[in-house]
Structure formats: structure tokens, C-alpha cells
Amino acid sequence: MSTLLRLATAGSVDDGKSTLVGRLLFDSKSVLADQFDAVERVSRDRGLAAADLALLTDGLRSEREQGITIDVAYRYFATARRTFILADCPGHVQYTRNTVTGASTADVVVVLVDVRGGLQEQTRRHLAVASLLRVPHVVVVVNKIDLVDYDEAVYDSVAADVIAAARDLGMPDVTTIPVSALAGDNVVTRSERTPWYGGPSVLEHLEELSPKGEPDSEPLRFPVQLVIRPQSAAEERFRDYRGYAGQIASGVVHVGDEIVALASGRTTRVVGIDQAGQELDEAFAPQSVTLRLADDIDISRGDLIASADGAPELTQDIEGTLAWLSDAPLRSGSKVLVKHGTRTVQALVKAVTGRLDLDSASVLPTDTLDLNDIGHVTLRLASAVPAEPYVDARSTGAFLIVDPHDGNTLAAGMVGDALLATANV
Known part of the structure; x- marks a missing residue:
């Protein structure tokens, strides 16, 4: 088993992503003494009785002042069994682009759900991104179980909703774990306060997972x-x-x-x-x-x-799925740049044909894509590229849409009918 695992965390606002990551770092003894001292000082300044472990990942001053995570924060930690590279993604819906960034290279995505609120639109969006990007493993952490007195029935209800939504998006194998990131239940070690749960802790599960295909x-x-x-x-x-x-x-x-x-x-x-x-x-x-x-x-x-054996074919026409990341909408006829591998070519958006509806997990007809939409498009490139279906090759099946005027990234793309395969149609 490879000792390196790349993981990304995601979830709705205030679901406890940063606290979970902080708990993983602290309980696995991956925090330096001076780092923890700084966290304790900031926590005392805020009037908190105990150290706020979320501050171990919220490194930017603006993040601390606002109390939210606003960018992808990469962290490295290790246990006796393996090494982890972790991308802590923001929860706000307008930062779905960061979730795409964090999940694009991940072996596993850890999605957090507040047990009190259950399945949210942003939860569906994060599951959809993980499905589209063909992330090998998805773990759903049902957090704040302490706030419902470790009630098994409440957990089972939320877990059932999550698993049903994942199956609608074409994800048959999703693991759910009841957790209190604040109290440490089932994060690094199994909790005695959930005797009805017989599975592993979050860290134990991550240590057992196999990364994506070997080279x-x-x-x-x-x-x-x-x-x-x-x-x-x-x-x-x-x-x-x-x-x-x-x-x-x-x-x-x-x-x-x-x-x-x-x-x-x-x-x-x-x-x-x-x-x-x-x-x-x-x-x-x-x-x-x-x-x-x-x-x-x-x-x-x-x-x-x-x-030489099994080389990809060159093509100027790409049908693919886009995660649209720009405030300005995408319409048919738009002129863009496509970055595929190390090559950037001019392209025309021939058609925008569908958008994933997260509530029904179906593709709805549309001719535009707005911020955070996931949709199906047809592109015509000025010159041919060796594009392969994303389901077969993540490296040559992925591409970026770039603004030809200012060079900003507009979308993350996947070659092929990943959207139709994801949607329950």
C-alpha cells in the first residue's frame, strides 16, 4: 500500500471542516508546540475557554477575523502508517471553484455534514464535484453528533439521506462516520459515546484506503x-x-x-x-x-x-463537462482559450446543452452556465489536442477554460459525458 494519501475536505458553512482538520493534526501529534501556543493565545483573545483547533488550518489573518475559511489551505501531516497531503476547501457556495481545485488531485474527499441540518444543497454540490472528478473514495463525516446527545436514530436518518443522494449521482460506495470534531469523538480514536457505531474512526479509515491507480x-x-x-x-x-x-x-x-x-x-x-x-x-x-x-x-x-502502444488520438472537437467558475455566464458562441496539458489553444463554444440540477440529480436543458453551474458543452478547437475521456485518463481528460482577455480561469473541464454518467437520467 502506498504511504501517501491526498485528501480534500469540503462541506457547508459552519459544518466544522477546519475544526475536524485541526483535531486530526492535534490528536495525531502533528502540531508543533509554538503553533499550538499561538492558537491558545488567539483563542483566549476571543474569550474562548479552550483552544479553537480550527485556527490550526485558518492561517490567514482575514480568515481568523471573519471566522471562516476562504481559500484552499494545504497541510501536511503524518502518522506511523502513512503521510497525508490535505486540502481544506471553503464551504461558501461562491467558493465551489476551490473545491474543484482541492478535489482534482485527491485520492479521497471528506465531506462534512452538520447532523442537525442534514443534507444541504452545498453537500449535493460537493458530492457532484467528487463524482465528476472521479475521486476514488468519498467519506461523509456526520459532524456535531454531541449536539444531538449521540442519538443513533438522528445519525441514521442523515446518513441514509446522504447515501441516497450519492447513489443518485452515481456514487454507490460512500462511507459515513458519526463524529464530534470539537470533542474528538471518532476522529482519531473510536468513541465510547457511540457504542452503536461499529466502524473505524476517520483517521483509521483514511489509513486503510488505497490511493488511485498505481503508475x-x-x-x-x-x-x-x-x-x-x-x-x-x-x-x-x-x-x-x-x-x-x-x-x-x-x-x-x-x-x-x-x-x-x-x-x-x-x-x-x-x-x-x-x-x-x-x-x-x-x-x-x-x-x-x-x-x-x-x-x-x-x-x-x-x-x-x-x-507508442495505446497513444491518444488527436481531436479538434471536444464534448465535455464544465464546472463553471466565473461570475460572467457562459453562452454558445463564446470565444475562449482551452489549456490542455502544457498546451493552450483558441476555441469556440459551439453549444451549451445541459446543466446538472442538484435536487433531482438530472440534466436540464439550458443555453447558458452561471457561476458554480455544472454543465455539458461542445467545443471546437483551433488546433487538435490529444484529449481522452476523463473516465479513462484523468491527466489527458482534464482541461481548463481560460479568458482570452485577462488570462483568468473560467472553468474546469472533463472530456466526455461525465455529466450524463453522473446524473440519474
Whole structure:
């Protein structure tokens, strides 16, 4: 089992995300003494009787003053069994874009629900984002169980609603856990105050989960970021050096492997793999390396080096699902930029055809997408890209929509009919 797990937390406002993360950090002894001292001082200044563990994640001054989490806060912590990279996402509906960011690379999404309020629209939205992004695991933490006197029936009712909503969105396997992040029940250790619950604590469950597919189970996808060809070289061995630098998006590459360069379609072999001055026999995602090839073929930034066996096809037409992140609506006929891998091309929005309705989990016809809408679109690109269905390849199946005027990101996109697969239609 891999020791590294990437997780993202999400939930509605005041569901206790930051408190849960703070409790995980504190109870797993991942907090330095001076950090905890600072939290205690701020808590006393606010008139609190005990340390507010939420402050361990709310690092920005403005966040502390407002008492809310307003950005994705990344934290690293470790237990004896594994290492975690955690993205704590905001709860406000206008910050759904941050949830998309946090969940896009996650192995597991932890969604919080206040047991008193139950399933909310934002809960459905977070579940929909996790489903669309094909996050391998989803854990729903039913929080503040202490405020209903650890009532099993109340928990069961909320858990049943959550599981039903997840199934409507095409997510058959969702784990629910009753928790009090404030009191620490079932966060790191199992609580004696929920004897009716026989499952693991949140941390125990996270330690047992398997991350997404191992690198050797996926085909090689290597977006070229930079062509390295020194103009002058002090050493003879670098005089004719030509390498292609980037981060491996998926798969494994070995010296001797046959590869294809896209968009040219030329094939050749890998003769060297360099990393930080060392030569490697193999490299795998997500390592950043420089590849040397047997033939001097036309490759530039934005091209893709892929396994010769099973390389993606080039296309100028993309049907996909968008999580629209801009205040300005998207309409058919809009001119945008599409960033796919390391390549950015001009594109036309040929049609906006549907929007996911979170209440009914169905796709409704529409010709516009507004802020935080999740919808289906058809794009025509000015030049072809090696796009693959997102359900098959997260790296080459993902893209961004960018404003051609100011360079702002407008949407996160997934190639294929992910929306229709998610919706219960």
C-alpha cells in the first residue's frame, strides 16, 4: 500500500471542516508546540475557554477575523502508517471553484455534514464535484453528533439521506462516520459515546484506503514543458544534448521504451532519463524529469510524449463537462482559450446543452452556465489536442477554460459525458 494519501475536505458553512482538520493534526501529534501556543493565545483573545483547533488550518489573518475559511489551505501531516497531503476547501457556495481545485488531485474527499441540518444543497454540490472528478473514495463525516446527545436514530436518518443522494449521482460506495470534531469523538480514536457505531474512526479509515491507480497500471502521458538544448556546454557530453523536460502525468517510462510524439505522430525510443543531474533507468508519475530520445524529431512545448502502444488520438472537437467558475455566464458562441496539458489553444463554444440540477440529480436543458453551474458543452478547437475521456485518463481528460482577455480561469473541464454518467437520467 502506498504511504501517501491526498485528501480534500469540503462541506457547508459552519459544518466544522477546519475544526475536524485541526483535531486530526492535534490528536495525531502533528502540531508543533509554538503553533499550538499561538492558537491558545488567539483563542483566549476571543474569550474562548479552550483552544479553537480550527485556527490550526485558518492561517490567514482575514480568515481568523471573519471566522471562516476562504481559500484552499494545504497541510501536511503524518502518522506511523502513512503521510497525508490535505486540502481544506471553503464551504461558501461562491467558493465551489476551490473545491474543484482541492478535489482534482485527491485520492479521497471528506465531506462534512452538520447532523442537525442534514443534507444541504452545498453537500449535493460537493458530492457532484467528487463524482465528476472521479475521486476514488468519498467519506461523509456526520459532524456535531454531541449536539444531538449521540442519538443513533438522528445519525441514521442523515446518513441514509446522504447515501441516497450519492447513489443518485452515481456514487454507490460512500462511507459515513458519526463524529464530534470539537470533542474528538471518532476522529482519531473510536468513541465510547457511540457504542452503536461499529466502524473505524476517520483517521483509521483514511489509513486503510488505497490511493488511485498505481503508475504502472496507466499508460505513459508526458506533457512537454520545456525543450532543453544548451547553447554552450563546458563538458563534451553536453555538447549535443537535447532533452524534453516536464512532469509525468501518468504511467511509467523506462530507458528503451518506444514512444510517440504528438502532435507530429513520430515514433522513437527513450535513450536517457535525467533528474537533478542523475541518470535514471525509469521514472513514474508524478516525477519531473528530462527525457532524451534516439531521434532528433520536432517536439516543442505543448506536445505530448506518450506510450507508442495505446497513444491518444488527436481531436479538434471536444464534448465535455464544465464546472463553471466565473461570475460572467457562459453562452454558445463564446470565444475562449482551452489549456490542455502544457498546451493552450483558441476555441469556440459551439453549444451549451445541459446543466446538472442538484435536487433531482438530472440534466436540464439550458443555453447558458452561471457561476458554480455544472454543465455539458461542445467545443471546437483551433488546433487538435490529444484529449481522452476523463473516465479513462484523468491527466489527458482534464482541461481548463481560460479568458482570452485577462488570462483568468473560467472553468474546469472533463472530456466526455461525465455529466450524463453522473446524473440519474
